[in-house]
Amino acid sequence: MAPPGKSNVKLAWLTVLQLFLCLAVAGEACIASGLVSKKGANSATHGSGRTQGMILIPAGEFVMGGVGPEARGDELPRHKVYVDSFWMDETEVTNRQFQEFVEATGYVTTAQKVPELGSLKRELPAGVSLPSPETLQPGSLVFAKPAKDAVLKHYSQWWKWVPGADWRHPEGLQDSIEGKDDHPVVHISYEDALAYARWAGKRLPTEAEWEYAARGGLSEQPFVWGSNEITATHANVWQGHFPFENTREDGFETTAPVKSFPANGYGLFDMAGNVWELCTDKYQPSTYLQQVVKSGSNSSCINPLGPASSYDRRYPFDAVLHSVRGGSFLCHNSYCSSYRPSARMSLPEDTSMNHTGFRCVRNVEP
Ligand SMILES: [Ca+2]
Numbered sequence: 001m002a003p004p005g006k007s008n009v010k011l012a013w014l015t016v017l018q019l020f021l022c023l024a025v026a027g028e029a030c031i032a033s034g035l036v037s038k039k040g041a042n043s044a045t046h047g048s049g050r051t052q053g054m055i056l057i058p059a060g061e062f063v064m065g066g067v068g069p070e071a072r073g074d075e076l077p078r079h080k081v082y083v084d085s086f087w088m089d090e091t092e093v094t095n096r097q098f099q100e101f102v103e104a105t106g107y108v109t110t111a112q113k114v115p116e117l118g119s120l121k122r123e124l125p126a127g128v129s130l131p132s133p134e135t136l137q138p139g140s141l142v143f144a145k146p147a148k149d150a151v152l153k154h155y156s157q158w159w160k161w162v163p164g165a166d167w168r169h170p171e172g173l174q175d176s177i178e179g180k181d182d183h184p185v186v187h188i189s190y191e192d193a194l195a196y197a198r199w200a201g202k203r204l205p206t207e208a209e210w211e212y213a214a215r216g217g218l219s220e221q222p223f224v225w226g227s228n229e230i231t232a233t234h235a236n237v238w239q240g241h242f243p244f245e246n247t248r249e250d251g252f253e254t255t256a257p258v259k260s261f262p263a264n265g266y267g268l269f270d271m272a273g274n275v276w277e278l279c280t281d282k283y284q285p286s287t288y289l290q291q292v293v294k295s296g297s298n299s300s301c302i303n304p305l306g307p308a309s310s311y312d313r314r315y316p317f318d319a320v321l322h323s324v325r326g327g328s329f330l331c332h333n334s335y336c337s338s339y340r341p342s343a344r345m346s347l348p349e350d351t352s353m354n355h356t357g358f359r360c361v362r363n364v365e366p
């Protein structure tokens, strides 16, 4: 049977998933270091009232960008960044929390709506035919293990457009979130995350805020826990042979309940793995180079917001791309190792996947 029209569209969108592919490892950029590490989780300030479930992240300066041989081109050059203090959700937004939002507002997510032909037209690569309106139906992208002989660069072998997949049905209509109240919500588009954040009186983090918080006070370390190589006790990622064999040594095939793994130095959970987390910045691979040119190599970038427009050569069409951070249960050390705090990926603002969610931040009130 021929795939539904939007499958073709979504498979085209999958170009972006080359982010999972190993990009050229760039050389270390030169930058001044020697920044002072911040205090760790022992001194974490937990919120109450409107900041219930949030951690106060202290203002400070850090070196933003990739550390070590796994750093990719879009994580460089490393550069100094200053961020103001802010509150950050202790965990990824959970199914329970998103359910409260939906019950209060009646919100319908992007994945639950029939896609609009007009928006697809803008986003289709040149030469790809528009699907017929009758074949359009709600759905989302779901990871499916390919055969053992899958070639890593053929990512379309393991990302499938699944009609009926949405936040209530992570794997498709046959699946549900029953018993998964404490799992991170998935199949969330950027628009969905913004809607939740506004309702909650919060906002989404910038990439700088996200990475600064993820580092938990550690200075220029490759991982949120420091420099030790990842083990099954650090984070919910993939063990075994990606993408066809997951040994689940960490206990989880897909999402894990939040707080299943140790917090970082600021008391934040799952800043490595579990689900990717949406940020406000528009994605460009050269964002950091632009920032360094703008600020000067010896000056800090102050609360950077990212570029005005997005670009990713893996999306050869006119889509607005936002950065996502932290990696997911699909990350493996032989493949993308995107559980590193500096790893970056892009996502079109109206696309959702079963390994992507979000957490919110909130300004400190004077
Ligand atoms: Ca796992």
Ligand SMILES: [Ca+2]
Pocket: 092, 270, 271, 272, 273, 274, 275, 276, 277, 325, 326, 327
């Ligand atoms: Ca995460």
